[in-house]
Amino acid sequence: MCQAGAKRKLQLSELEELRNDAYESIRIDKARTKAFHDKHIVIKYFEPGNKVWLFNSKLKLFPGKLRSRWDSPYQVQTVTPHGAITIFDPKKGKTLQVNGQRLKLYIEDSMPTEGVESVTLTDLIYNT
Missing domain, CATH: 1.20.5 (Single alpha-helices involved in coiled-coils or other helix-helix interfaces)
Structure with a gap:
């Protein structure tokens, strides 16, 4: 025992x-x-007034393979110290609060349009 x-x-x-x-x-x-x-x-810094892209993480049934997951530019309203950012959608007039990791800066198109020639594919003429 x-x-x-x-x-x-x-x-x-x-x-x-x-x-x-x-x-x-x-x-x-x-x-x-x-x-x-x-x-x-990645630490990102935003200021009120910046334009940003919002990552759309919603799962869609048949998303396009090459379709962008970034939604149209929003405007930053407030930034909190812990990474929460309030953004404003000018198209819908809605305000959203999102995590700063889901945003990236929107860079305005600054390419000059003067002197740039555009050709569509239907206008091309092939010499045989």
């Missing part, structure tokens, strides 16, 4: 040791995952 009790105590201590090893392994894995995640976060 005494040997069975001692053996059972040894098994319980081994089980506790395995459990502690599992907890330590999980803690190390979580730290490694957090470091990987934090390394890939």
